[in-house]
Amino acid sequence: MKPVLEARNIDKYFLDPVRFHVLKDINMKLFSKEFVSIMGKSGCGKSTLLYILSTMDTKYEGELFIDGQNVSSYSKEQLAGIRNQKIGFVFQFHYLLPEFTVIKNVMLPALKLGRESIEEIRAHAYHKLEILGIADMAEKKAFRLSGGQKQRVSIARALINNPKIIMGDEPTGNLDKKNSENVFNILRELSQELDMAMLIVTHDLDFAEKTDRILEMDDGYIL
Amino acid sequence: MRRLYLILEISKTHLLSKKKQTIVAALGVTFGISMFIIMMGFMTGLNDLLDGLVLNRTPHIQIYNKIEASEYQPAVLLDDDRVNFIHSVKPKRRLERVHNAMPIMAELSNDRRVKGVTPQAMCKVFYLAGSNNLNGIINGIEVDEEMRLFNFKDYIVAGDANSIEKKKNSILLGAGIAKKLSLTVGDRLQVSGTAGNTYSLTIGGIFQSGMADVDDVQSFVSLKMAQQILGVGGSYISRIHVKLYNIEDAVPLSKQIEQLYDVKALDIKTANAQFETGSDIRTLISYAVSITLLIVAGFGIYNILNMFIYEKMNDIAILNATGFTGDDVMYIFIMQALIIGMIGGASGIGLGYLVSVFIDGIPFNTEALPTIKTYPINYDPKFYFTAVIFALVSTFLAGYLPARKAQKLDPVDIIRGQ
Numbered sequence: 001m002k003p004v005l006e007a008r009n010i011d012k013y014f015l016d017p018v019r020f021h022v023l024k025d026i027n028m029k030l031f032s033k034e035f036v037s038i039m040g041k042s043g044c045g046k047s048t049l050l051y052i053l054s055t056m057d058t059k060y061e062g063e064l065f066i067d068g069q070n071v072s073s074y075s076k077e078q079l080a081g082i083r084n085q086k087i088g089f090v091f092q093f094h095y096l097l098p099e100f101t102v103i104k105n106v107m108l109p110a111l112k113l114g115r116e117s118i119e120e121i122r123a124h125a126y127h128k129l130e131i132l133g134i135a136d137m138a139e140k141k142a143f144r145l146s147g148g149q150k151q152r153v154s155i156a157r158a159l160i161n162n163p164k165i166i167m168g169d170e171p172t173g174n175l176d177k178k179n180s181e182n183v184f185n186i187l188r189e190l191s192q193e194l195d196m197a198m199l200i201v202t203h204d205l206d207f208a209e210k211t212d213r214i215l216e217m218d219d220g221y222i223l
Numbered sequence: 224m225r226r227l228y229l230i231l232e233i234s235k236t237h238l239l240s241k242k243k244q245t246i247v248a249a250l251g252v253t254f255g256i257s258m259f260i261i262m263m264g265f266m267t268g269l270n271d272l273l274d275g276l277v278l279n280r281t282p283h284i285q286i287y288n289k290i291e292a293s294e295y296q297p298a299v300l301l302d303d304d305r306v307n308f309i310h311s312v313k314p315k316r317r318l319e320r321v322h323n324a325m326p327i328m329a330e331l332s333n334d335r336r337v338k339g340v341t342p343q344a345m346c347k348v349f350y351l352a353g354s355n356n357l358n359g360i361i362n363g364i365e366v367d368e369e370m371r372l373f374n375f376k377d378y379i380v381a382g383d384a385n386s387i388e389k390k391k392n393s394i395l396l397g398a399g400i401a402k403k404l405s406l407t408v409g410d411r412l413q414v415s416g417t418a419g420n421t422y423s424l425t426i427g428g429i430f431q432s433g434m435a436d437v438d439d440v441q442s443f444v445s446l447k448m449a450q451q452i453l454g455v456g457g458s459y460i461s462r463i464h465v466k467l468y469n470i471e472d473a474v475p476l477s478k479q480i481e482q483l484y485d486v487k488a489l490d491i492k493t494a495n496a497q498f499e500t501g502s503d504i505r506t507l508i509s510y511a512v513s514i515t516l517l518i519v520a521g522f523g524i525y526n527i528l529n530m531f532i533y534e535k536m537n538d539i540a541i542l543n544a545t546g547f548t549g550d551d552v553m554y555i556f557i558m559q560a561l562i563i564g565m566i567g568g569a570s571g572i573g574l575g576y577l578v579s580v581f582i583d584g585i586p587f588n589t590e591a592l593p594t595i596k597t598y599p600i601n602y603d604p605k606f607y608f609t610a611v612i613f614a615l616v617s618t619f620l621a622g623y624l625p626a627r628k629a630q631k632l633d634p635v636d637i638i639r640g641q
Contacts, residue, residue: 047639056544057635077548084546091638095541097233099240104232109545111232114225157545169638 002068004086004164004197005030005053010062012048022048024220026062030165035191035198037208040217046201047169049217053199054087054167055079067164084113088158088196092170096150096157098143102129105142106156113161121160128156132186148179155186159194166190168200172207184210230551234558237538241531245563248527251520252567252618253574256610259513260575263606265582266509268599270502280373280432281491282341282464283473286480288321289487290314319345324460327484331465336472339372341365343462344449350442351413351421352404359400359440361414363449372466379428382408386427387445393427394448399439401429416452424448517617520567524560524621532556532629536637543634553630560622561615568614572607 005028012023022045030036040046051057053064055071058079063072067086071079083089096105106125110116116124129135132152137145142153151171158166166187172180184207191198200211208214216223238245292314298307321327324342331340344363349356366388369375376384379395386393394414396406406412408426415421424444431438444452450459467473470491477490492499532539539552583600 051635051638054544056638077550080543080546080548080551083544089544091544095537095544097236097538097541099236104236108229108233108542111225111229112546112551114229161546 001031003029003031003065004067005199006065007049007053008063008065010049010052010060010064012045012052012057012060022220023052023060026222028215028222030197030199032164032195032197033191035188035212036200036215037211037213038199038201038215038217039203039205039208044217045220046217050167050169050199050201054089055083084109085161086164088155088161088163088166090151090154090158090166090168090171092173096142096145096153098141100142101139102134102142102145102153103138105153106160109157110160125156125160128159129153131159131190132156148175148182151175151179151183152186155183155190159190162194163196165197165199168198168202170202170204171200172202172204180204180207226551230554230558233542233555234562237531237535237555238559238562241534244527244530245566248524248563249567249570251523252517252564252614253571255513255516255520255617256568256571256614257575257578258516259509259610259613260572260606261578261582262509262513263506263609264575264579264600264602265598266505267603267606268601270505271601272595272599274502280375280378281495282373283467283470283491284465284477284480285489285494286321286327286463286465286484286486287461287489288317288319290317319461320455320459321461321463321486323484324463325458327480327486328460328463331463331480334476336467336469336476338466338468339368340466341368341372341464342446342460343464344446344453344455344459345461346449346453347417348414348452350400350404351415352406355404356415357400357403359397359414359442361394361442361444361449361452363446363452364443365446366443373464378430378432380431382426382428384428386425387443387448390425390427391445391448392422392424393444394424395428395430395443396426397438397441398429398431399435400442401426403439414452416454418454420452420454422448422452514613517613521617521621524563524618525624528556528560528622528625529628531559532625535629536632539629539632540634540637543632544638549630549632552632553626556626556629557619557622560618560626563622564614564618567618568611571614572610575610576602576607 007026007028010023010026011021014020014022026049038046038049048057052060055064055066058076063070065071066082071082074082097108103122103125106128107121110121110124111118126135126138129138132155134149134152137149142150145153172183175183187198187200190196202208292312296307296309296312298309328340328342331337342365346361348359348361350359366375366384370384380398382395384395387395394412396412401407404412406426408428410426412424412426413421414424430441430443447457450457453459467476473490474492477488480486480488542552579600579602582598585598587595587598589595
């Protein structure tokens with residue numbers, strides 16, 4: 001089986017304030033339906049790795065394959081397209097567009113992709129919100145929601161284009177125990193049902209232990 | 224199309240969430256645009272008025288007899304080898320009438336560039352009033368044609384312009400003379416020609432051009448009457464006035480006339496060069512002030528958009544993360560600038576028009592301009608069109624620089640910064 005995400009010999013340096021080797025020869029594979037968490041101490045480079053794997057950070061050495069394509073040499077525009085279609089991102093801080101309604105927030109990536117009519121997209125977005133149990137919030141402005149609700153909206157947004165991979169940067173970091181369990185269960189179910197791979201950076205050991213595989217990072221290496 | 228809709232949608236939401244700043248930015252444009260429209264409307268209205276004062280009444284080409292010394296003196300023909308010095312050359316005495324005036328007029332009337340031709344017979348007279356003899360000039364005119372071509376009727380402030388056509392011994396008296404001699408319509412006036420013969424004329428109307436120099440000496444009678452005062456025949460014509468369809472033809476046609484006939488032809492450009500210069504400079508000043516206002520408004524937009532972008536850093540990062548390109552982000556902010564420009568431009572046009580209408584209604588009575596009752600305003604759509612272009616270009620430029628910055632923002636830097 002082909003991996004949906006593969007990193008080969010990735011090295012990353014910070015140049016400011018001094019040259020610093022953050023990621024050292026990272027090799028990893030992620031398969032469909034797999035739920036993988038990345039753990040490590042603060043500053044070990046796990047977020048940095050995630051940004052590279054998500055194609056937002058392009059200043060690295062090595063090769064990155066997403067869904068079989070070598071994206072290391074893609075232009076910024078091409079990478080934006082890859083993110084739009086194949087990657088859903090859930091941030092620690094809920095990162096919604098605060099002045100937009102919940103449903104608009106969810107619809108935006110699909111509108112950008114532009115494959116379906118606006119009505120179809122709206123129906124899909126509503127369906128995703130239903131899956132996450134917040135359909136009744138659809139027409140509210142995003143900034144009026146609670147933290148847990150916002151995080152669920154951002155998961156719905158990550159799902160809208162039916163991506164291959166969902167990446168999360170401490171998606172439960174800002175949530176209480178109950179909410180974070182809730183989020184975990186949702187992600188767990190989705191990876192099975194919707195045929196997606198999950199790659200989640202987390203501090204939360206309870207969270208990580210429930211995942212299929214833990215990538216432990218220290219000092220720029222995957223242990 | 225889809226992309227445009229999306230960008231428009233995001234821009235709209237951003238602007239609506241910052242109503243106050245959006246309105247302030249748009250007001251800057253509104254102010255600049257409305258000032259531009261008001262200034263241009265008022266300035267060019269005034270320009271047209273002043274130009275009209277002179278240019279509408281001034282014939283495009285005046286044809287008269289030239290009195291000047293001949294360039295070729297008989298001595299020149301004598302021998303080529305010698306150099307002749309001739310001092311104190313005087314022009315030959317000639318009649319003031321235009322030679323062959325009737326054929327020239329007939330010929331010019333057939334030219335397709337010519338709108339009309341009017342003959343004039345000018346005589347110098349004295350206006351007699353008791354023991355006063357006032358110097359004056361009486362022009363014999365064909366009043367119908369003068370009204371058609373040179374808006375002659377606008378300058379008749381009392382009485383009837385046609386009276387000189389209806390009654391031969393009627394006169395349209397200059398307002399200055401009428402005032403000096405305490406005469407009104409219906410009164411009688413004695414004039415004496417240069418030959419000494421005296422005529423008694425009825426005042427059929429009062430003529431006021433708005434220029435005191437003219438109103439103090441000038442009066443009008445019918446062409447026949449003037450010829451009678453001069454004591455000459457019906458073919459005596461001292462001046463031919465030509466009105467053209469296009470004023471630009473004045474210079475070439477006047478040259479052609481001078482070549483064809485033994486006359487002097489003066490075109491309007493040469494006769495009134497200073498008017499165009501004045502108008503041009505007034506227009507230039509209006510443009511300079513308006514552009515300055517728009518630049519100031521542009522800086523306002525630049526500032527507010529810069530602020531927007533700092534406030535919307537997170538949005539930019541999210542949009543980038545979810546697949547929007549740097550260009551999309553740039554267009555979103557340019558679109559916001561353009562929307563501000565359009566709102567400001569549209570309301571600026573409205574405000575400018577309303578203020579123009581208001582100024583147009585303010586009474587403006589002046590002795591010099593008998594036909595004008597309120598301030599003159601030019602409603603030329605050209606200015607409104609230019610204003611819109613100005614508004615869009617200046618807001619685009621003001622939006623482009625911050626938008627470029629937004630395009631180059633690195634989402635990773637923004638997210639890390641949290």
